[in-house]
Amino acid sequence: MPDTDQYRLPRTVTPVRYDIALSPDLARASFTGEVRIEVEIHEPVDEIVLNALELELAEADLDGTAAAGITLDESTERATISFAEPVQPGHRHLRIAFTGTLNDKLRGFYRSTFTDDDGNERVIATTQFESTDARRAFPCWDEPDLKAVFGVTLVVEDGLLAVSNSPVVEERDLGDGRREVRFGDTMKMSTYLVAFVVGPLEATEPIDVDGVPLRVICTPGKTHMADFALEIGAHSLRYFAKYFGIRYPGEKLDFVGLPDFAMGAMENLGAVTFRENLLVIDPERATRNELENVADVVAHEVAHMWFGDLVTMKWWNGIWLNEAFATFMELLCVDDFRPEWDRWVTFGLTRGAAMVIDAMESTRPVEFEVHAPEEAEGMFDVLTYQKGGGVLRMLEQYLGSEPFRSGIVRYIDKHQYGNTETTDLWDAIEAATGEPARSTMDTWIFQGGYPIVSVEPGGEAGEIRLSQRRFRYVESSDDSLWQVPILWRAGIGGEVASGRVLLSEREAMVTLPGKPDWVVVNAGGWGVYRVRYAPELLRALTTDISHLDKLERFNLVSDTWASVLAGTTAPAEYVELVRLFRNESDPAVWGAIASSFSILRRTIPVAERPAFERFVRDLLRPQVERLGWEPKAGESELDAELRGSLLVALGWHGADAEVVAKAQQVHEQYLADPTSVEPNVAEAVATLVARHGGESEFQAYLDRWRNPTTPQEMVRYLYRLADFPNEGLARRVLDLAITEVRSQNGPFVIFFVLMSSEHNALAWDFIEEHWDDIHARFTEPLIPRMLEAVAWVTDADLAARIRSFLTAHPLRSGQQTIEQAMERMDVHVAFARREAAQLASAFDA
Numbered sequence: 001m002p003d004t005d006q007y008r009l010p011r012t013v014t015p016v017r018y019d020i021a022l023s024p025d026l027a028r029a030s031f032t033g034e035v036r037i038e039v040e041i042h043e044p045v046d047e048i049v050l051n052a053l054e055l056e057l058a059e060a061d062l063d064g065t066a067a068a069g070i071t072l073d074e075s076t077e078r079a080t081i082s083f084a085e086p087v088q089p090g091h092r093h094l095r096i097a098f099t100g101t102l103n104d105k106l107r108g109f110y111r112s113t114f115t116d117d118d119g120n121e122r123v124i125a126t127t128q129f130e131s132t133d134a135r136r137a138f139p140c141w142d143e144p145d146l147k148a149v150f151g152v153t154l155v156v157e158d159g160l161l162a163v164s165n166s167p168v169v170e171e172r173d174l175g176d177g178r179r180e181v182r183f184g185d186t187m188k189m190s191t192y193l194v195a196f197v198v199g200p201l202e203a204t205e206p207i208d209v210d211g212v213p214l215r216v217i218c219t220p221g222k223t224h225m226a227d228f229a230l231e232i233g234a235h236s237l238r239y240f241a242k243y244f245g246i247r248y249p250g251e252k253l254d255f256v257g258l259p260d261f262a263m264g265a266m267e268n269l270g271a272v273t274f275r276e277n278l279l280v281i282d283p284e285r286a287t288r289n290e291l292e293n294v295a296d297v298v299a300h301e302v303a304h305m306w307f308g309d310l311v312t313m314k315w316w317n318g319i320w321l322n323e324a325f326a327t328f329m330e331l332l333c334v335d336d337f338r339p340e341w342d343r344w345v346t347f348g349l350t351r352g353a354a355m356v357i358d359a360m361e362s363t364r365p366v367e368f369e370v371h372a373p374e375e376a377e378g379m380f381d382v383l384t385y386q387k388g389g390g391v392l393r394m395l396e397q398y399l400g401s402e403p404f405r406s407g408i409v410r411y412i413d414k415h416q417y418g419n420t421e422t423t424d425l426w427d428a429i430e431a432a433t434g435e436p437a438r439s440t441m442d443t444w445i446f447q448g449g450y451p452i453v454s455v456e457p458g459g460e461a462g463e464i465r466l467s468q469r470r471f472r473y474v475e476s477s478d479d480s481l482w483q484v485p486i487l488w489r490a491g492i493g494g495e496v497a498s499g500r501v502l503l504s505e506r507e508a509m510v511t512l513p514g515k516p517d518w519v520v521v522n523a524g525g526w527g528v529y530r531v532r533y534a535p536e537l538l539r540a541l542t543t544d545i546s547h548l549d550k551l552e553r554f555n556l557v558s559d560t561w562a563s564v565l566a567g568t569t570a571p572a573e574y575v576e577l578v579r580l581f582r583n584e585s586d587p588a589v590w591g592a593i594a595s596s597f598s599i600l601r602r603t604i605p606v607a608e609r610p611a612f613e614r615f616v617r618d619l620l621r622p623q624v625e626r627l628g629w630e631p632k633a634g635e636s637e638l639d640a641e642l643r644g645s646l647l648v649a650l651g652w653h654g655a656d657a658e659v660v661a662k663a664q665q666v667h668e669q670y671l672a673d674p675t676s677v678e679p680n681v682a683e684a685v686a687t688l689v690a691r692h693g694g695e696s697e698f699q700a701y702l703d704r705w706r707n708p709t710t711p712q713e714m715v716r717y718l719y720r721l722a723d724f725p726n727e728g729l730a731r732r733v734l735d736l737a738i739t740e741v742r743s744q745n746g747p748f749v750i751f752f753v754l755m756s757s758e759h760n761a762l763a764w765d766f767i768e769e770h771w772d773d774i775h776a777r778f779t780e781p782l783i784p785r786m787l788e789a790v791a792w793v794t795d796a797d798l799a800a801r802i803r804s805f806l807t808a809h810p811l812r813s814g815q816q817t818i819e820q821a822m823e824r825m826d827v828h829v830a831f832a833r834r835e836a837a838q839l840a841s842a843f844d845a
């Protein structure tokens with residue numbers, strides 16, 4: 001028997017439709033329920049097997065005939081309902097009555113709480129089912145390809161709002177302080193997309209988006225901060241209906257913001273759930289980046305309504321395509337929503353983070369075989385979202401966006417209401433474009449890593465030689481090959497020429513129309529690979545970097561820094577390159593530079609830090625002087641963002657005392673009147689004040705976190721508590737993280753303390769000491785996220801302790817993320833060992 005049977009239900013009986021009736025008791029944290037499932041019995045059976053977990057099944061019958069027995073197997077998460085007489089094939093109705101608990105682990109049917117304006121604790125009952133937690137709320141065939149129609153009925157106390165996937169079709173007063181709320185039938189869909197939320201919540205009036213009523217639902221008193229989510233929500237609905245050429249598959253759309261939520265958001269059809277701070281936002285008070293986060297998440301979830309909900313993966317190995325595609329679509333849509341944000345350029349930063357991890361020995365292919373559903377839990381990482389989204393963009397740009405779109409339209413149209421494998425998408429794109437999408441993408445999806453493409457002058461004038469090898473930070477032999485879609489651009493005798501080539505062998509010669517004055521490989525910057533130019537080509541290119549567009553400049557910085565960490569470029573050469581960026585005005589390019597600064601600052605011995613700090617000040621001053629502290633009339637949103645991030649870099653990496661003093665003054669002003677400070681500056685000064693703050697500032701931060709005026713402010717002041725330099729305060733923050741802080745945020749608080757070069761050893765002691773408390777309190781997927789901060793450790797002794805502890809205490813899921821973080825830590829430790837002693841000299845002008 002193949003071992004996959006353990007995870008796949010027998011197909012002798014399959015569901016057609018579920019009628020689910022649930023009565024949650026919020027005060028007692030429990031629920032009772034009954035499900036009637038219309039099933040198709042395909043062959044005679046004497047038992048019916050389906051999924052159930054942490055439920056008590058009280059009774060069951062089939063077309064009125066009581067079951068002879070009901071057994072639950074916790075290890076397989078299954079219920080077996082047996083019958084005295086064999087059941088004959090046909091259409092039948094299985095009824096099961098059950099009870100369950102509203103848990104506190106943010107999965108299945110769970111409790112979320114908040115304190116209302118009168119200081120009372122209020123409870124919300126809500127759901128999170130992906131990947132396999134629908135079985136914790138009702139017995140079901142909990143596999144993505146066993147799609148069915150769902151009819152949900154909720155019995156709720158008066159005064160509570162009830163939401164599910166479809167609109168309410170009937171409400172009945174039960175006369176005992178409760179109402180029965182019946183929702184319309186859903187389309188045929190997977191169990192993991194079912195949702196219900198009950199609680200003392202408020203909804204905005206629905207807005208009509210081409211016939212789709214759209215609302216935001218949140219805890220009371222916040223609906224005035226719903227407009228931005230509604231705006232991007234409406235934009236996304238229209239954008240995707242047009243892109244896919246198919247109307248929105250639900251009947252209404254609600255965005256529900258929750259105080260406790262494990263993930264960022266969840267694409268339940270028609271009832272998308274969110275972390276509150278990723279939905280509810282005041283544009284007058286938010287940074288550009290916070291607005292971008294909300295726009296991204298909303299667009300991403302709306303894209304899933306088609307790609308994921310209407311067309312769904314057959315099994316959990318397909319998670320990557322589901323998520324990578326939604327990420328790609330989110331970027332397309334947000335770029336259309338706010339073209340001035342240059343969303344594809346800012347994507348460089350997150351894609352860059354994936355490329356760092358993907359250069360590790362412990363990386364993984366984007367797609368891999370999955371037996372147990374929990375094996376796919378490791379797929380919810382940057383390799384899926386960012387690398388996956390990046391390779392889709394690379395393919396789209398190589399094929400052209402219209403031919404690519406016609407392949408997608410073909411795919412959605414052919415598979416709607418059904419389930420697919422990854423290859424179905426490539427086949428549709430091939431059919432639409434006539435290009436070898438499948439063989440090209442297989443090299444990016446089924447093998448880990450990515451190449452570095454070397455560019456050298458060819459033998460003849462006008463030729464360049466391209467070659468590929470796997471990029472690694474550590475020397476190793478590897479003969480992987482990719483089919484690398486390469487776009488190039490060259491300056492030839494005052495004219496600009498461009499072209500494309502698919503590099504599928506180890507090397508290839510490309511003939512340009514003439515001898516180039518300069519040449520850019522990975523033109524546009526869409527390739528998920530690095531480029532290394534021969535010295536004379538690099539010199540020609542950097543003589544005037546205005547030949548490069550933003551993402552190309554970003555890549556030049558990012559690729560060069562990667563080769564510094566790999567030991568193939570000297571830090572001094574990198575510093576020389578960075579000096580060329582004094583007039584840079586793009587925040588993403590500066591983001592790449594700033595992230596290298598945080599490693600350089602940790603590595604350089606404290607006594608020699610002034611050389612580095614001087615270099616940073618010289619580099620940043622021209623831009624900071626251009627921008628000033630006050631917003632200028634009519635300035636771009638990117639300039640506003642850049643002002644904030646450069647002030648932080650100047651105050652922190654540059655140790656600029658004047659900037660720090662001014663930040664303290666501006667922060668006082670912010671606390672007195674939050675509307676008096678431009679939001680990006682407000683965030684910057686909150687960061688700088690924390691990094692130089694003491695007890696009284698700490699109290700002010702605690703107070704802002706506990707009594708925030710916006711969800712973003714709550715998160716900002718909570719996470720910045722981790723930045724205070726005093727060790728006693730850092731201890732208090734760590735204690736708060738496992739006590740008062742919501743369990744959805746605690747892991748990130750610990751992450752930030754662990755990431756700091758000042759308190760990482762302290763944070764590590766705390767983690768070892770409270771390992772069991774941490775596991776008891778935090779939902780499992782957030783623990784590897786917390787531990788990822790070890791990647792920034794540069795101290796060899798601490799690194800050794802971390803490695804030995806994490807090797808002795810492996811996680812049940814997410815261990816690969818831990819391995820990757822430890823390998824990054826090793827890269828940083830090796831860099832420090834190799835370079836620390838002479839690093840200061842790199843900054844001498």
Ligand SMILES: [Zn+2]
Nearest residue numbers: 300304323326
């Ligand atoms: Zn998603």
